[in-house]
Structures are given as C-alpha cells and as structure tokens.
Amino acid sequence: MEKAVAAESSAALEENRRERLVRLLAGATFLIFFQAYMVAPLIPRLSTIFAVSAQTVGLIVPAYLIPYGLSTLVYGVLSDRLGRRRIMLASLTAFVLLTGLTAAARSVSELVTIRLLTGLGASGVVPLGLALIGQVYPYERRGRPLGWLFGAMAGGAAFGSTFGALLEPWLGWRGIFLVVSALGVVMLGLLLPYRGLLGEALATPPTTMVDVLRGYRALLATGRGQRTYAYVLLNSIFHSGVFTWLGLYFAQRHGLGEVGIGLALLGYGVPGFVLGPIIGRAADRWGRRWLVPAGLGIAGLAALFLMLEVPVVVAALIVTLLSLGYDMTQPLLAGIVTALGGKRAGQAMGLNVFCLFVGFGLGSLVFGEALSLGFSDALAIFAAIQLAAAFAAIPFFRSETTPARPRP
Numbered sequence: 001m002e003k004a005v006a007a008e009s010s011a012a013l014e015e016n017r018r019e020r021l022v023r024l025l026a027g028a029t030f031l032i033f034f035q036a037y038m039v040a041p042l043i044p045r046l047s048t049i050f051a052v053s054a055q056t057v058g059l060i061v062p063a064y065l066i067p068y069g070l071s072t073l074v075y076g077v078l079s080d081r082l083g084r085r086r087i088m089l090a091s092l093t094a095f096v097l098l099t100g101l102t103a104a105a106r107s108v109s110e111l112v113t114i115r116l117l118t119g120l121g122a123s124g125v126v127p128l129g130l131a132l133i134g135q136v137y138p139y140e141r142r143g144r145p146l147g148w149l150f151g152a153m154a155g156g157a158a159f160g161s162t163f164g165a166l167l168e169p170w171l172g173w174r175g176i177f178l179v180v181s182a183l184g185v186v187m188l189g190l191l192l193p194y195r196g197l198l199g200e201a202l203a204t205p206p207t208t209m210v211d212v213l214r215g216y217r218a219l220l221a222t223g224r225g226q227r228t229y230a231y232v233l234l235n236s237i238f239h240s241g242v243f244t245w246l247g248l249y250f251a252q253r254h255g256l257g258e259v260g261i262g263l264a265l266l267g268y269g270v271p272g273f274v275l276g277p278i279i280g281r282a283a284d285r286w287g288r289r290w291l292v293p294a295g296l297g298i299a300g301l302a303a304l305f306l307m308l309e310v311p312v313v314v315a316a317l318i319v320t321l322l323s324l325g326y327d328m329t330q331p332l333l334a335g336i337v338t339a340l341g342g343k344r345a346g347q348a349m350g351l352n353v354f355c356l357f358v359g360f361g362l363g364s365l366v367f368g369e370a371l372s373l374g375f376s377d378a379l380a381i382f383a384a385i386q387l388a389a390a391f392a393a394i395p396f397f398r399s400e401t402t403p404a405r406p407r408p
Contacts (some may be wrong), residue, residue, distance in 0.1 A: 021194045021198075022145045024191055025125075025191075026149050026151070026152040027187055027190070028092060028126075028129070029149050030156040030159075031183055032095060032126060033155075033156025033157050033160060034156040034157075034159055034160035035099055035177070036064055036065065037156070037157040037158075037160040037161050039060055040243070040245075040246075042165065042247075044248065046060075052108055055371075058244070058245075059108075060108075060112055062360075062361035062362070063112045063115045064119040065119060065360040065364070066119070066357065068123040069123070069354045069359075069361065070358065071119070071120045071121075071123045072124075072127045072350045072353040073350050073351065075091065075123060075124040075128065076131070076347045076349060076350020076353075077212050077215075077350065084132060084198045085198035088128050088129070088198055089188070089192075089195065089198075090124065091123065092187070092191070093188065094118075094121030095184055096181050098118040098121050099118060099122075099180050100178060102114045102115065103178050104174075126149070126153075127352065128349070130334055130352070131348070132198065133145045133149070134339075134349065142280075142338055144280040146280055146331045146332075146334055146335050146338075147278070147279055147280030148280075150326075151327065151331075154271070154326055154327055158265055158266060158267070161246075161247065161262060161266075161268070163262065165261050166259055166262045169259070216351060219340055219351055224340065228333055228337060229351060229352065231296075232334075232352055232355040232359070234359070235296065235326075235329050235333070236330070236355065236357070236359025236363060237363035237366065238299065238303075238363060238386045239325075239326050239360075240361070240364050241364060241370075242379070242382055243268065243322070244364040245367055245375075245378075246261075246264075246265055250265075250312070256312070263316075264315065264316045265319060266316075267320030267323065270323065271320060271326075275324070279328055280331060280332075283331075286401075287401035288333075288336065288400040289397050289400045291328050291332055293394045293397065294390075295326070295332075296329055296393055297391075298321060299324075299325025299326065299386055300325075300386035300387035300389075300390055301383075302319075302321040303322070303379050303383035303386065304383045304387075305321070306318055306379050307379045307380060307383075333352075334349075334352055
C-alpha cells in the first residue's frame with residue numbers, strides 16, 4: 001500500500017514538473033515570436049530612419065522567418081540524434097546573443113543580415129518543444145498543451161507588434177532588442193532546472209543523408225501527411241501575409257501612429273491566450289474534422305471584412321477574429337503532425353515548423369508584392385484562396401476524429 005502511494009505521489013510530482021515545463025516552453029515561444037513580429041509595426045519608422053522604402057525595410061521580416069523555417073529541417077534531425085536538450089539550450093543561447101547583436105546594426109543591409117543569422121540560430125526551440133509534447137502526452141491529451149504553445153505564438157506576435165510600437169518612442173528600436181535579449185537570459189535561467197525533462201539522445205544508429213531523405217519521404221508518402229503539411233504551409237502564408245502588413249493598413253486606412261497601430265493589433269493575441277487551451281480540449285474531445293475547416297473559414301471572412309470601410313474599432317475587432325482563425329487551425333494541424341512522426345518525432349515536427357515559417361516568410365513577401373494592386377485587392381486575393389481552402393478542408397479532414405478512449 002505504501003509503495004502504491006509513493007508511486008502515485010511520484011507520478012503526480014512528475015506530472016506537475018511536466019506541466020511547469022510546458023508553461024516555460026510557452027514563455028520561451030512567446031518571447032521568440034515577440035521579437036519576430038515586434039519589427040512589423042516599426043516598418044514605417046525604420047523606413048524613415050534609414051531613408052529607404054517600406055518594402056525594403058519589410059525584408060527584415062522574411063529575412064528572419066524563411067531561414068528559421070529552413071534550419072528547422074536540420075534541427076529536427078539533429079535532435080533525434082543528439083537529443084533535444086542540447087539543441088534547445090544551444091538555440092536559445094544563440095537567440096539571446098544574436099538578438100542583442102541586432103541593436104548594433106547601422107544600416108538596413110546589416111539589419112537584414114543579422115536577422116537572417118538570428119533566424120538560423122533561434123529555430124531549435126519551438127519545433128523541439130512541440131515534438132516534446134508529442135512524446136510525453138498521448139494523442140488524445142495533446143490538444144491542451146499544444147494550445148498553450150500556439151497560443152504563445154499568436155500572443156507573442158500580437159504583443160510584439162503592440163509593444164514594439166509602444167516602447168519604441170521610449171527605448172528606441174535598439175533598446176527594444178536589448179531588452180528582449182535580457183529577457184532571453186532570464187528564460188534560459190528558468191529552463192535550466194528542467195533540462196533533464198527535455199530529453200537525451202535516442203539510441204539510434206548513425207543517420208545518413210539518405211536516411212534523412214527517406215524519413216521526409218515517409219512523412220509525405222501518406223495522404224494524411226500530404227494534406228496536413230500542405231495546409232500548414234498554405235495557412236501560414238495567409239496569416240503572415242495579412243498580419244505583417246496590418247501596421248501599414250492601419251497607418252494608411254485610419255491614419256494611426258505607432259502607438260495606435262500597436263493597440264489596434266493587440267487583439268490578435270487575445271484568442272490564443274484565452275481560448276488556446278480550450279480549443280485544444282475541444283479538439284481532444286470532438287476531433288479536428290470540423291474545427292480546422294471552421295478556423296480557415298473564419299480567417300478568410302476576417303480578411304474580407306478588412307476590405308470594407310469600417311471604423312477603426314471594428315477593424316481592431318476583425319483582427320481578433322483573424323487571430324481566432326489561426327488558433328483554430330495551426331495548433332490542431334500540429335497535433336496531427338505529432339501522430340505522424342513515430343520514432344522520427346523531431347524530424348516530423350521540424351518539417352511542420354519548416355512549412356510554418358517558410359509560409360510566414362513567403363506570405364509577407366507575396367502580400368507585399370500584391371500591395372501594388374492596393375490593399376483591398378491584396379486582401380481579396382488572400383481571402384478567396386483561404387475560403388477555397390476552407391471548403392476543400394471539409395472532405396480532406398473528415399477522418400480526423402478523436403479515437404475512442406479505452407474503458408478503465
């Protein structure tokens with residue numbers, strides 16, 4: 001009896017430590033996305049400082065996001081071989097150093113270069129955190145912790161956009177990067193006591209490039225894998241394209257300054273923070289077959305509503321609706337990815353984050369090019385594609401129901 005009680009107590013303690021680790025990983029994810037998107041509302045200001053066009057300064061967004069996505073393909077494979085702990089801690093350290101170095105940039109070209117290096121160095125934390133959840137939580141319980149991490153992504157993007165604009169007049173854009181670097185040091189210190197839970201290297205034979213390519217081919221060989229990764233890419237292109245340029249949208253349509261832009265974008269993180277775990281629980285209970293198409297449709301409709309001449313308060317509420325569409329799709333798609341990896345969990349999630357961040361980078365580039373047609377036309381193009389994807393998702397994801405739980 002005493003042994004049973006002791007075992008139960010030990011299991012509860014381990015569960016509590018795992019829950020605290022999830023929240024710390026969510027904090028690290030929030031910080032990484034905060035610094036990724038805090039530059040978006042500063043594009044008009046940096047354009048003035050460096051005396052270049054807004055489209056030129058806008059390159060700092062894909063310069064970070066696309067290398068971030070590409071390097072996750074490498075980090076996912078390395079984590080399966082070397083262990084998550086080494087890769088995640090080294091990547092977080094690189095994030096701290098390179099984010100601080102960004103403050104030393106003296107031109108747009110230097111800024112773009114440092115952002116590119118930061119994307120390469122910082123991309124080992126989020127995908128491996130997602131892979132860790134896939135290994136320590138059963139499939140029917142992954143929705144909630146994945147909701148935490150994806151809620152942190154959306155919240156980091158929103159608060160980064162907001163407070164990047166709010167703090168720039170007080171700290172300057174260089175000071176903001178230094179503050180984020182300092183917060184990264186704090187986060188690194190908080191994670192160190194939990195490094196034992198991050199995972200050691202798996203006992204696998206030496207991996208060759210042929211093995212790696214075979215692994216990716218296996219992940220994409222099934223219809224489930226193909227449609228899941230395709231929707232991760234397409235959905236991220238849509239959301240990043242619209243969100244990256246919302247600062248310019250509010251500046252041109254409503255005449256807002258940096259502070260006003262930041263406040264208008266604040267709603268983008270609300271659904272993720274408040275509803276992320278709830279949406280995850282709903283996916284665990286009822287499956288993803290209806291939630292994913294609904295999220296795609298909500299986001300597409302939000303883009304259509306932004307085309308209308310609406311008051312600034314209504315536009316800010318539409319931004320919140322756009323965020324809800326993100327929170328009903330990407331976390332749930334990541335949950336499906338965790339079921340695809342098997343022994344290649346790091347590689348599977350690396351491919352997921354590759355699609356996610358490459359989509360983020362491509363979205364900002366493509367929408368920026370479409371702006372030559374005007375904001376309304378650019379929004380119409382993105383909304384039409386997103387709504388078409390929503391209707392196609394209904395038959396594509398009809399099999400994504402929650403498996404029946406065994407009876408005790």
